[in-house]
Amino acid sequence: MFKVKHLIILVFIATLGLTACKSRFEKLRASNDVAKKYQEALRLYNKKDYSKALVLFEDLSQKYRGRAEAEDLNYYYAYTLYRLGDYTTARYQFKSFADTYPASRNAEEARYMGAYCYYLDSPIFSLDQENTYKAIDALQLFINLYPTSERATSASKYIADLRGKLEDKAFENAKLYLTTGPSNVDNYRSAVIALKNAQRDYPDIKYAEEMDYLMIKAQYLYAKNSYIVRQEDRYNEASALYAEFTENHPESKFMKDAKQLKQDIDNGLIITKKELADYAMQEAKYKEMLKSDSKTKDTTVQTLK
Secondary structure, eight states, X not given: OHHHHHHHHHHHHHHHHHHHHXXXXXXXXXXXXXXXXXXXXXXXXXXXXXXXXXXXHHXXXXXXXXXXXXXXXXXXXXXXXXXXXXXXXXXXXXXXXXXXXXXXXXXXXXXXXXXXXXXXXXXXXXXXXXXHHHHHHHHHHHHHHOTTOTHHHHXXXXXXXXXXXXXXXXXXXXXXXXXXXXXXXXXXXXXXXXXXXXXXXXXXXXXXXXXXXXXXXXXXXXXXXXXHHHHHHHHHHHHHHHHHHHHHOTTOTTHHHHHHHHHHHHHHHHHHHHXXXXXXXXXXXXXXXXXXXXXXXXXXXXXXX
16 A cells, blocks of 8 residues: 555656646746747757757747847757758758858758758659659759868769659659550550650660660550551561660660560561451452442443443
8 A cells, every 4th residue: 555655656746847847848938038048949959859949949030030149040940840850841941041141151061951851851753753853953052052062972872862763753654654555555655655755864774774675565565456557667666676675785684585575576577467468459359349340330331222
């Protein structure tokens, strides 16, 4: 029984302590002692109690506007948002700091951190890449402004990572056309165009070899599923793509599959030409028959006359 009462007392004392702590913070927050509030905000920041520090920094940012202390305050305010993972607001605050205090010793760092927050906010490649493009622009701007900075190397690395993400998206989008080809034959042609566009936009794309192979495959399937009168030209396009592939990637891991496609293309051409020849022969016979029928009718009319 004594132990239970003792535990209850301890819990009560702890609760009172927390309440007192909270009361002191709320009391300070409501006060007009900006100097003391600023010191406490810094203490909380250094203690890594960023949530409470943010409350005070947000309040102080209005009261310190136009004062000399505002520079350091806004610097810590931006970093507090960054530490809390609010990269969207943090990048705005970092950029605002760099624009407002271009001569500050922290201007370069703030410009870099604003761009870095864009980088952190870049989504996975399957989602909309608007922030990725903005991150690349912000990082490139940093490099242009501070080309000799040690941070320029990191910025270049982040740009390469972001471009890799854009390459992934372009490649996956192109492959999607190939996947949906069975439901719409024109998607095979769209796949070829999308693959070519991706290589044009990203000349050093890491998927170039596979993309060249997939172009052959997409063009072959496009020809195979086209109307007979369109097939020959489309098979010939596939053959041309195969020739480019073997020239550019003679040791490709896709060569075996590419050669099989070439055989299918050649077989398709043979069948197409035969069917076209048969069709032309039947058409000629039909025209001859119509011509013969016409002569017979003319002779009959003349006889009746």
